[in-house]
Each structure stands twice: as structure tokens, then as C-alpha cells.
Amino acid sequence: MIKHTRNKALDEATRWFARLRDSDISEIEQKAFAQWRDENLAHRRAYEEIQALWASMDALEAIPESQKNDRDAEHKDARLEAPAPQFGPHRAFRFRPLAAAMVLFLIGFSVFGLSQTGVIPWPQDWRATHYQTAAGEQRTLLLEDGTTIYLNTRSRIAVDFNQKDRHVRLIQGEALFDVRPDAGRPFVVNAGAGTVRVLGTRFNIHLRDEATEIAVMDGHVAVSSQSRPSTPPTQLQGGEGARVSGADVSAKSQIDVASITAWREGRLIYRGTPLAQVVKDLNRYMVDAVRIGDDTLNDMRVTAVIRIEDREAILKALDLALPIDLITLPNGTTMLYEQAKPKKT
Numbered sequence: 001m002i003k004h005t006r007n008k009a010l011d012e013a014t015r016w017f018a019r020l021r022d023s024d025i026s027e028i029e030q031k032a033f034a035q036w037r038d039e040n041l042a043h044r045r046a047y048e049e050i051q052a053l054w055a056s057m058d059a060l061e062a063i064p065e066s067q068k069n070d071r072d073a074e075h076k077d078a079r080l081e082a083p084a085p086q087f088g089p090h091r092a093f094r095f096r097p098l099a100a101a102m103v104l105f106l107i108g109f110s111v112f113g114l115s116q117t118g119v120i121p122w123p124q125d126w127r128a129t130h131y132q133t134a135a136g137e138q139r140t141l142l143l144e145d146g147t148t149i150y151l152n153t154r155s156r157i158a159v160d161f162n163q164k165d166r167h168v169r170l171i172q173g174e175a176l177f178d179v180r181p182d183a184g185r186p187f188v189v190n191a192g193a194g195t196v197r198v199l200g201t202r203f204n205i206h207l208r209d210e211a212t213e214i215a216v217m218d219g220h221v222a223v224s225s226q227s228r229p230s231t232p233p234t235q236l237q238g239g240e241g242a243r244v245s246g247a248d249v250s251a252k253s254q255i256d257v258a259s260i261t262a263w264r265e266g267r268l269i270y271r272g273t274p275l276a277q278v279v280k281d282l283n284r285y286m287v288d289a290v291r292i293g294d295d296t297l298n299d300m301r302v303t304a305v306i307r308i309e310d311r312e313a314i315l316k317a318l319d320l321a322l323p324i325d326l327i328t329l330p331n332g333t334t335m336l337y338e339q340a341k342p343k344k345t
Contacts, residue, residue, distance in 0.1 A: 008137055009046035012036065017050045032142040039150070040138060040266045041309060128158035128169070135287045136308075138263075146180035147187065152263055154284045161185075173284070174206040176264060179219075190226065194244030197222045197233070204260055211245040215260045225249055268306045275300040275322070279336070282318075286311050288332030290318075297324065297336060 016033050019025055037043050133139050133155050141149040144161060151157060155173025163185075168177075170191035179187045181200025189196040191205045192212035201219025205212065214223050214236065222233035227247045234242055234249045241255035259269040270278055276298040283289050285308045292298060304321040307313045315334060319326055323339040 008134070008139075009042045010049065012139075013043065013046035013050045016047065017054070028146055029142065032140065032148060035148065036140045039140060039264055128160035128167075130156065130158050132156040133173070136285050136310075145182060145185070148178040150176040150178075150264060152176075152284075170205055170207050172207060174204070174263070176202070176204045176261060178202045192244065193226055193246055194249070195224050195226050197224075201238075203236075211243040213241065213243050215241040215255045215257070217257055217261065223249055262305075263308070266308055268308055270302045270304050270306070272301045272303055274298060275302050275336075278302045282306070282308075282314055286314065288334070290315075290334045290336065293327075293335040293337045297338060300324075 016036065019029065020033060037047055131139065131141060131151060133151050133153055135154055137153055139151040141151060141157075141159075143149065143159060143166075145166060147166070149157065149159075149168070152174035155175060156171040157175060158169040158171060160167045160169075166182075166185050166187045168187070168189045170189060177187075177189065177198075179198050179200050179202070183199055187198045187200075189198075189205060191214075192207050194212040194214065196203070196205065196214055198219065198221045201221055202217040203219075203221055204215045204217070206215075214221065216236045216238050218238045220235060220237045222235055223242050223244065224231060224233040225244055225247050231249075234252055236242060236252055239254060239257060240252045241260075242252045243250040256269075256271075259271070262269045268278075268281060276292060279290050279292055288311065300322065302321065304317060306317040306321075315326060318324065318336070325337045325339050326334055327337065328334045
């Protein structure tokens with residue numbers, strides 16, 4: 001996983017660690033933490049790293065001075081080990097000087113990082129709060145109304161809530177919405193040429209170059225084209241999806257929910273998908289791009305489950321699933337070519 005993604009995971013883990021030790025943490029926040037921790041391996045490892053840091057500081061403070069000298073003499077090169085403490089909202093917050101200083105430093109760094117990379121003030125949406133993710137990064141947003149937005153890689157979003165309604169604009173990429181019901185405040189998402197209106201539901205929106213794809217997991221939504229506001233919207237229920245391209249909203253169709261939401265579990269699932277589309281998807285997760293060097297490969301059909309935890313895993317999956325040769329150039333770009341046929345002897 002790229003270094004930036006790891007640093008971001010550590011930042012978020014530090015904020016969650018501090019929040020979970022506060023006695024007034026809400027049930028919604030505890031649920032959001034569990035979802036954040038379980039959404040990918042990087043988050044779980046980052047949180048365990050912060051736990052281990054706190055445990056080691058706690059253990060250092062707890063060793064009596066008389067025992068320290070003996071222990072240091074016997075184990076000069078040994079690493080200090082301590083059992084992982086049980087953290088939770090109701091445990092007494094025991095500040096030990098060294099541990100407190102270390103965690104406060106991490107929290108300060110985390111907050112500074114959020115102001116630099118988490119909220120982006122764009123002049124065209126000055127009232128809204130903006131969030132974005134880098135290549136290979138995913139992020140969980142818990143909004144003030146209890147709604148959760150899962151932001152996929154290379155995505156940007158603007159959130160603007162008021163007393164009458166809740167507005168979100170997907171500017172780039174992909175997001176999964178778990179909307180908290182509120183009959184008095186409709187939830188509206190603008191994405192590309194499409195508008196999605198809901199009261200409470202769970203759905204995914206992918207803003208592609210050619211169209212906006214809407215897929216509903218639970219509940220129902222109304223999909224319309226922004227250029228034709230007077231046209232009756234297309235109603236979608238759980239298990240249905242539609243595409244908005246320009247002024248047109250496609251007919252609703254049945255969708256494969258597991259495949260569409262697999263990115264939340266660190267996977268991409270393809271069933272007979274053209275290689276050109278697969279490569280386009282994969283490049284959203286990587287800094288160094290993958291390119292098809294032979295046009296005859298564009299329509300090659302791909303059926304595979306690809307882990308998106310790191311670049312090496314992605315390239316290995318392509319190599320195993322397809323009859324292709326992979327060549328990585330000095331600039332980091334990986335080229336895909338038709339597999340060379342063995343010479344006849």
C-alpha cells in the first residue's frame with residue numbers, strides 16, 4: 001500500500017483511539033468506528049499499531065526502577081512487550097506522562113493533517129464541506145445527521161446541510177451512501193448529469209466519464225436528469241440500478257450488489273468485463289499507471305476477483321488471470337502485451 005495511504009490510516013486511527021477513550025462517545029460513533037476498522041486491512045493494522053504504542057508507553061511507566069536495572073542488564077537488546085489493553089468508552093482515562101505526551105503529539109499531527117488534506121475549500125462550493133481521497137485510499141464519513149458515506153479511491157465530494165434539506169455533490173469517483181431516514185429533510189445527491197433523491201436508503205454512485213451509475217442496495221431512490229427536471233424520475237428499489245448519460249436516464253435493470261460493493265471489502269469482481277474497462281478501474285487505485293500496449297487486448301474478457309490492497313497484488317492477479325506479458329518501465333508504468341507464443345522447434 002502506498003505510503004500516503006498508510007499515513008492517512010494512522011491519522012484516522014489516532015483520532016478514533018482518542019475518541020473511544022472518551023466517556024461520552026455515542027452509539028453511532030462506536031458503530032462508525034467498527035465500520036471504519038473493518039473496511040480494510042490497513043485500518044485494522046493502523047489501529048493496532050496505535051494500541052501497541054499506548055501499551056508500550058503504559059508498560060514503561062509501570063516498571064519499578066529497581067526492576068528496570070535488572071531487566072536492562074539481562075535483556076539489553078530485547079523489545080519491551082506488554083499485553084494489549086482493553087480499550088473502551090468506559091475505561092478510566094489514566095494519563096501517564098510519557099504516554100500522554102506521545103498520544104497528544106499524534107492527535108495534534110492528525111488534526112493538522114485533516115486541515116491540510118481532508119477538507120478542501122473550493123470556491124465554487126464555498127458553503128459546503130469538501131472531502132477527497134488519494135489513489136488507493138478509502139475513507140468513511142459520518143455526517144451530522146447520522147448518515148454514513150464511504151468514499152472510494154480518487155474521489156471528491158461536497159456536503160451542504162441546512163434545516164430544510166441535505167445536499168451532497170459527488171464531484172469525482174465513487175461513493176456508497178447509507179442515509180439516515182429523515183422525512184423532514186430530503187437527501188439529494190448530484191452526480192454528473194444525474195440527481196438522486198432519497199429519504200433513507202443505501203445506494204452506490206459511480207461517476208464515470210461516459211455516464212453516472214446508480215445502484216440501490218436497500219430502500220428506494222428517485223433518479224432524474226438535471227437537464228430534464230420536469231421529466232418524471234425513474235424509481236429504483238433494492239437490487240436495481242440505472243445509468244444517467246446527458247439528458248437520458250436508462251431503463252432500470254437488475255444489478256449484482258456483491259460485485260458493485262466489493263470495493264468496500266478491498267476487492268474488485270469482474271465477470272466477462274473487457275480488459276480496457278478493468279485497467280481503467282485499476283488505475284484509480286494506483287499511483288503508477290497500467291497501460292495496454294496492444295490494442296487487440298482491449299476487448300479481452302476478464303473474469304477474476306482482484307485484491308486492491310497494493311500494486312503488487314493487482315499486477316499478480318492480472319498475470320495469473322490472463323494470457324498476457326507484463327513489462328514495468330523505468331518510470332513505474334506497467335505495460336500489458338499479448339503473451340508471446342513459444343517458438344516451434
